[in-house]
Amino acid sequence: MSPPLAAGAAATSPALLVSIHDVSPLTLALSQRAVALAEEAGVARHHLTLLVIPRHEDAAPLDEHPATVAWLRGLSGEGATLVQHGCTHRMAGRSLGPRGLFWAHLFARGQGEFFNLPGDETARRIERGRAILRRAGLEAATSGFVPPAWLASPDAACVMERSGFTFLEWLEGLHHLGQRRAPRVIGLGSLNAVEAAATAAWAALQVHGRPADTRLAIHPADLTRPSSTRAVRRALQALLLGHRPLSYAAYLGIA
Ligand SMILES: [Zn+2]
Incomplete structure (x- = not known):
């Protein structure tokens, strides 16, 4: 059943x-269930x-999977924004300094692909991912870039800034035309029950804060745990009362 959503959300x-x-x-x-969940809550495609x-876990090239390509082309055709999210998503090697332990392993679960990469390898992976997206007929996904877990080494971040993307997304916000926008981000961790409960509580606190441009990050893993799925649904319903949903491209005025 659809909630009485967006009743209070005006164009402003x-x-x-x-x-x-x-x-x-x-x-x-x-991912398809995540889209359905968002639609049911009142966020149109x-x-x-x-x-x-583009090449998840270095094992699943997108351009060789017609079902995923067809689904994404359909969504793009309906106006959804597609964004390149790394190349393999997986971090190579290990990072065992204190900063590395926290960010790469606790926060990102070893999924910070660019966390410890030098600039040249970063450029190679960006290009490799782009080529896969283009071969898949998903050119639209190459205008923006989000590094996995929003993490990058300083050299990798420099390369991303110079790679011709219209916008980048970091943990701190969307970077576009020299501005940082929508710094508030809400996401859940679904790795285990304790983490899921803790992050759901944190998300609930942020959801009920003062209305401000807000990014809500839904991960496929959120759909594997009923409590996390419920938390995402509640967050969507609460946020839609005072916010108007927009794709990244529409928000940045590049749609
Ligand atoms: Zn990711």
């Missing part, structure tokens, strides 16, 4: 930027942003 309301992370052939079914992994 702050934006709600809903993104589905980690979309790939490996997560197709869960053309207001969604999907973060697409």
Whole structure:
């Protein structure tokens, strides 16, 4: 049943930027459920942003998976924003300094592909991912870039800034034309029950804060745990009361 959503959200309301992370052939079914969940809560497809992994786990090239390609082309045709999300998503090697332990392993679960990469390898992976998206007929996904877990080494971040993307997304916000926008981000961790409960509580606190442009990050893993799915649904319903949903491209005025 649809909630009485968006009744209070006017054209001047702050934006709600809903993104589905980690979309790939490996997560197709869960990604489709995430889109359905957002739609049921009242976020139309053309207001969604999907973060697409070109070669997930270095094992699932998108251009060789017709079902995922067809689904993404359909969404793009309906107006959803597609964004390149790394190349493999997986971090090579290990990072065992204190900063590395926290960010790469606790926060990103070893999924910070660019966390410890030098500039040349970063450029190679960006190009490799782009080529896969183009071969898949998903050129639209190459105008923006989100590094997995929003992490990058300083050299990798420099390369991303110079790679011709119209916008980049970091944990701190969307970077576009020299501005940082929508710094508030809400996401859930679904790795285990304790983490899921803790992050759901944190998300609930942020959801009920003062309305401001807000990014809501939904991960396919959120759909594998009923409590996390409920938390995402509650967050969407609460945020839609005072925010108007927009895709990244529409929000940045590049749609
Ligand atoms: Zn990701």
